Amino acid sequence: MKLRALAKINLGLDVTGKREDGYHEVRMVMQTIQMYDQLEIKESKEPGIRLTTNLPFLPCNDGNLVYKAAKLLMDEFDIRQGVDMNLTKFIPVAAGMAGGSSDAAAALVGINRMFQLGLTKRQLMERGVQIGADVPYCVMRGTALAEGIGEKLTSLPGVPMCYVLIGKPGINVSTKFVYGNLHLDEVTEHPDIDGMVEAIRNHDLYGITDRMGNVLESVTCPAYPVIDEIKAQMMKNGAVNAMMSGSGPTVFGIFDDPDKAEFARDQLKISGLSKQTFLTTVSKPGGTKYGKK
């Protein structure tokens, strides 16, 4: 069984409070893009979970979110057979694109299908939050408003077709570090998430891009000036708007014109500001399937 684990960007990210357990209350507009990791799962008579990946620095034990997700379901349903899993990563790691969370979501979906556990999407999402705050969204996919710690989800209509330029500088940023260094009392500007949701419902691309904002930039951007440099370059080269995704450091630019997007991609590559550069699109509604068995 082969599954596609799609990456996300946050079109809007607001933090509204901090909970007693240290997690933050958020209001985010999530969007899947056509960039994905591939997870292959094979049933085996030999009990246990065996995981291989194309990135030697990633753990292949329960430090990997794929392993954790598979184990969670296999323990709960007392599955005696084993699985051999191979993960091919294309989504940049520790980038603010939910690569690990999406891989975990694909593992939940895959194990549920392979062993015919009969769990609904909602039941998989409930289990996903035990692995990470973004995992329920990665099970749901598409365009969504995420509240709570990210697990309270409202599905939204797909955003109008547009081109997404991704620039990941050669630094890794830990989500825990970014939330840990957020001083909410010092955040003066909060993005208009309700206005963005309204613009999405009205299929108004510029109404969406006008409202892009991410309060986590207040932590990551001062620490890594390259983020603002990539944003500025994308804007100079014709992006409708550009912003950091999630906790960063990846920057995405939204383009309404494919020629401008290609030019901006080439310029970004030449500049050396980003280490990984991709041009992609938002997922089309209905284009977020996990793939065939």
Ligand SMILES: C[C@@](CO)(OP(=O)(O)O)[C@H](O)COP(=O)(O)OP(=O)(O)OC[C@H]1O[C@@H](n2ccc(N)nc2=O)[C@H](O)[C@@H]1O
């Ligand atoms: C910032 C966002 C935006 O979509 O994504 P990324 O940048 O990681 O992709 C998410 O809120 C990240 O979600 P996720 O990466 O699943 O978080 P988790 O693994 O559950 O938590 C990692 C750490 O981030 C902090 N955390 C996470 C979510 C949240 N709502 N409040 C938090 O304070 C906690 O300190 C936690 O220890």
Ligand SMILES: Nc1ncnc2c1ncn2[C@@H]1O[C@H](COP(=O)(O)OP(=O)(O)O)[C@@H](O)[C@H]1O
């Ligand atoms: N399948 C996985 N893919 C990527 N990272 C993983 C995975 N499993 C565990 N990790 C760990 O989780 C950390 C953050 O992963 P990732 O999901 O790529 O970050 P982000 O949510 O910021 O995009 C990495 O530093 C890595 O060590």
